[in-house]
Amino acid sequence: MKKYSGFTFLIGLAAAVVTFIPVKKAIAAVPLNQVQQVKATWPAATFQIRTPGYPAFKTADMGHLFAGQKNCIVRVAPELNGLTGVKMPAGFYEKGEDQPLKLKFKEPVKLLLGFFQDKAKTFRQPGSGAQLVLDSALTVTGLPSVKVYAVAYPAGTHTINPAGSGLFTVLGVVKANQPLTFRNAGLPDGRGWEPFIVEGFYDNKPLFDIVGGPDKPVVEEGMPGTEGIQGGFEGGAMVKIKGTYHMFPTERAGEKEVEAYYDRVKTRIGHWTSPDAINWTRQSTIYQASGTYALTEDDNPMNDRRGAIWSYMPIFNEEANRWYGYYLAYTVHKEIEPNHSFGRIWRAESTIPGIDGIGGPYTDKGIIMEPGLDSQPWEGRQGVASFFPYKVGEEWLGFYSGAYPFKTWADYPKKTGKGWFIGLAKADKMEGPWTRLDSTVNPVTSMHPWFIENPIVSKLPNGLYIAVFDGGPDGWGHHLPNMMGYSLSKDGYTWSEARYLPIETKVKKWWDIMRTPLGLIPEGNNVYTIVYAAIDLKRRYHPMGMVQVKLNPAVLDMKKQELEKTAILTGAQNQAKK
Template identity: 75%
Template sequence: MGKGGDNVKNAIYARKGTPQVAAWKAASFEIAVPGYVTFPTTAYGHVFSGRKHNIVRVAQEIKGLTGVQLPAEQYESGAYTPLRLKFKEPVKVLVGTFQGEDRKAFRQVSGGGGRQLVLENGLTVTGLPPVDVYAIPYPKGTHVINPEGKGLFTIVGVVKADQQLTYRNAELPDGRQWNPTYIVEGFSDESPLFDVVGGPGKPVVEEGMPGTEGIQGGFEGGRCVKIGDTYHMFPTERAGEIGVEAYYDRVKTRIGHWTSKDAIHWKRRSTIYQASGKYAVTEDDNPMNDRRGAIWSFMPVFSEQANRWYGYYLAYTVHKEIEPNHSFGRIWRAESKTAGIEGIGGPYADTGIIMEPGLDSQPWEGRQGVASFFPYKVGDQWLGFYSGAYPFASWKDYPKKSGKGWFIGLAEGKSLEGPWIRMDTTVNPVTSMHPFFIENPIVSQLPNGLYIAIFDGGPDGWGHHLPNMMGYSLSKDGYNWSEARYWPIETKVNKWWDIMRTPLCLIPEGNDIYTVVYAAIDLKRRFHPMGMVKLKLNREVLDTRKKLLEKTRRGNNAER
C-alpha cells in the first residue's frame, strides 16, 4: 500500500495543456470486405485485431473519429485480404504510420498525389512507436486502402474532403513507454466480462461532508462489505494535521468505520486504529523505530469458526527521506470484541503480527516489506495474497538500494489464524496478472465458482505508464491467475479523477449487478475522495472464461 515517494509531490505529474483545436468532421464509410471491424479513435481503442495495443493519447483533431482495425498478424505475414472501403462522397482517409527506428516493421506513406502529413506525433498507442497521421484523398466509390510497403499501419478515421486540414505537431509521447500492453474491457477482441452500468459521476465521500473533519488528505484503500442492507467501509484515512504539509497526510493515518444504505450516502461511525505518525530514526528495520508510524489497508474477514470478525491491517516504519518512505511493512491480525456477524464495527483487539520481514522474506518483497494482506479459502485451507514493493536484486542491497516494482505473492495457512507460510519462489511473485504492478488484491468468488481478484492497476502518472484503471484477474483454483483485464469506468460515468487507485469491494447485489467502491485522486486537490460504480456481469462470457481457464490448466498440467 502506498507508492513510497511517488505521492509526495503530486505536482510532478501534469500533462501539457491541450491546444484548443477543432475536431475534424467525420465522413461516413462502409467496410466492403469481411474480416475487418471498426474501433473508436479515443482512449482505449484497440487499433489491431488480435493484439492488445490500445490508444492512450490522441490529438484533439481526430478524437472521436472511427478507425478500422487491421488484423495485425495477417498484415505482418502478407497473407491478408486488402481492406476495401466504400464512400458516398469524396473523403480523406487518415492513415497512421509508426515512426520507430525499425521502419521495416511498419508501412510508410510518402507525399505527393494530394497526400498530406497532417499530424506529427498525433497518436500514442501502447507498446508502439510514435504515430504520424497522413491524409490521403479518395473520390466517391469503393477503394482498396493499401499504403505502400510492408508491415503495420493504422486507419484512424475518415473525414470530409472539403475541409482544410492544418499540419500540427501534437507532441504526444512514444507509446513504447507503456510496456507491457494490456487489455481494456469492452475495447479488445474479447466480449467484456463486466459492463459498466452506472454510478455517480462525482465522489460519494467528499471533502467537507460530515465525518471528513480532521481528514486533510482524503482516503485510500481498505475493504467494504455488505451485511443485510448496510454497507460497512473501512478506508485508510489520510488524516495528517492542519498546517502540516500534504506529505504528512500519508504518515499520520487512521482506519475509519463508515456505513451506508446505498453506497452513496455515508456516515462515519468510529476510528478503528490510529497511527503514531512518528518518523524512523534509523535507515534499517530497527526496533528503535516506531513500527506503527503509518497504518493502512484494514481488511475485515468473518471467521465462521470463531463467529467473529478478524481484521488484517498493515503497519509501516516511515522514513522521511529514503524511498520508499513506507518501509518494512508488517501485517497485524485483530479480532472484534463483539461476537457475531453484527460485530463488524468492533472494537478490535490486536492478536499479533502474522507476517513481517524476516529470514523467510523474499527479495522481491523489497524495502516496503509486507505491504498488504488478504486471505481467502480454497478447499480445506486458506491462501493469502500479500504484497511487496521496491525489490532488492539480492540481500546485499539491503536496506537502501531498492529497485522498482509492485508485486504480490501467495502464502498458505491452515486457518485464518495461521501460521501463514510464504510459498516458494517458483510461485512468488505472481506475475501472470501483470509483470510488475498489482496492488491491494481483494478476492471473492463468482457464481460459477471462479475466483476473482480485483486490484489497483497502477497510475498513468508520477513517472509511471500503467493502465490507471482498476483491474481484475480470474482463477479456477486460487493459485493460477489469468492476465489482468481493466475497467474503463470513465467511458460510462463522468471522470472526476486523474489517478485511479484502489477498489475496496466487488459486492453482488442480485441480477448480476455488482457494487465497487473505490479510492481515486484529483491531482488539483489535496483531498482524495471515494467513488462508487455499478458493474453488470455477463454470464455467457463468465462460462466461456471458465472453459478457457480449465483448458489452460489442463495444458499446463500436461507440460509438467
C-alpha cells in the first residue's frame, strides 16, 4: 500500500544500513506533463545532421539528450516542445572523443543551444553573438537548469562546437525570421530527479513496443460492480485462465460521506472477470478489511492488525492443486506517518481444488512474514508491505517490500526516513517457512536506489525472469518516473536497472499519477496485456486502465547475452577477491 508525502529524503544505502540524504530545498511545483498539451510555439526549420553517430531526438517529455546516458527531459518550455534536437554521443564533452557536430541548413536559421548552469562545475558557455532567449527552459534529470541561446547561421554546412569543455545540447532549429523574445520559463533544476531510462527513448532498441489500448479507463466509477467503492482501485494481480481474465484489485471502498482518507483504510479485495481485459464483471469480495484504527503507536496486539487489506497475489500451487493467495494486512494509525504500519503477509488457500478454483472462497492459513527479530531496518515502520513468490529451480524466492525505513532500530517506532524498498526471501516450498536473505542481497537496489513497489514476476520465452512494478510518482513532493517499470534477471537474484514504459505515447493520457501494473499477461505473437491502476488528481476515484505491449525477440536475446556476460564478470571479480 502506498502513501507519498512531503519534500523529505532521498535514500542511499550501505549494506543493510539506510543512510539519510537530505534533498536540496523544495522544488517548485510545475503541472505534470505540461509538455504534452502544447506544440512548440517556435516553428521548426529543416536541417540535416552531417556527422555519423549523432541521431535526432524530440525536445519533449522523456527525450534523452545524450546517447548512452540516462539524463532525460521531464519538463520543457512550450516554445521548445516538439522541436527536433540532436542527441550528442556519450563522451562528447570530453575533448577528442568524437568528431564535432556538423549540421546542414537549406536556409538561414537560428540554432537553439542549451547550456547548463552550475557555478561548481564547468559547462560549455555560449560565444559572442549568441542571443539569450530562455532561462530555466528545461528540467533534465540529474542536471542543472538550462539557458537557451539562439545562434544565427546562414545556409550551408556548419560545425557546431562551442568553445570550452563540458556538456551542452542542441535543442532545435527555427527560421531566421522567427522573432524570439526572452522569457524565464521558471522550470525547476533537474538535480532533484535521479536519471532514469525510458524505453525507446534511451536507445532505438526497446525490449517492448507500446501497441496501444483504450484511451479511457476500463473500470470506472458508475460502472456495474463499482457500487460501494468510494475511492476506486489500487494494486493487486491479474491472471488469465482458459481465455478469461481474473483480476484481484484492492478496492478503496471507504464509506459515503466519510473523508477520502478512509478509502485507504476500509479496503477490500474484489474478484473481477473479463473476456478481453476491457469489459469487466465483478464476481465477489475475497476479503474485507475491518477499517478499525489502532489504539497504540507501536506494533501492539491490542491493535486491530487487519485495519486495511491490500495487494492480493494469486499463485497456483501445482503440488497442492489449489490456488494460494498472498495478501497484506496493516495496522492503521490516525496520526502517525505512515498511517499504514507493521504490515503482515497472510497466505490463503482456495477451498475448491484445481485451476477453476481461482474465484475462491479462500481459507486463511496463517501469516508467512511479519515484523520481528529477523526484520531489517530498511523495512521500516510500514513493515512487510507486499509479497510475490516465484519459483527458481527447485526453490522459491519472494519479493517483499518495506517503506519509511529506520536508520537504526533505536528509531523505532516513529522516527522514519523516506524510501520504498524491496528485498528477497527464500523458501523450499510455497507454504514456507520464508527466510529473509541477508544484507549482501537486501535491499535490492539495482533496479532503482530508493523506489520500487509491488513487483510481480513472470518468465519470458527465453527463460529470463521479468518483474513489472510501480515506478513511483512525479508528484506529491517526489520526483520519480511516473511510469510503470520492468527489470530482468537471469537467476532470480540479480536484477537489471529499471526501464520505464511510456504508454502515453500510444494511449491518451487520462491520468496524472501512474500507479501499479497488475502483471504481464502473454497473449501470443509476443503481445502482452497489462492492466494498471492510475490516478486523476482532480478526482477522488482512482480507475483502472489497460495497455498492450509487444516484445522484440531479438532484443530479448541480446538482453540475455548481456546478463550472462555480467554474471561471468561478477563471478570473476568475486573469485579474485577471495
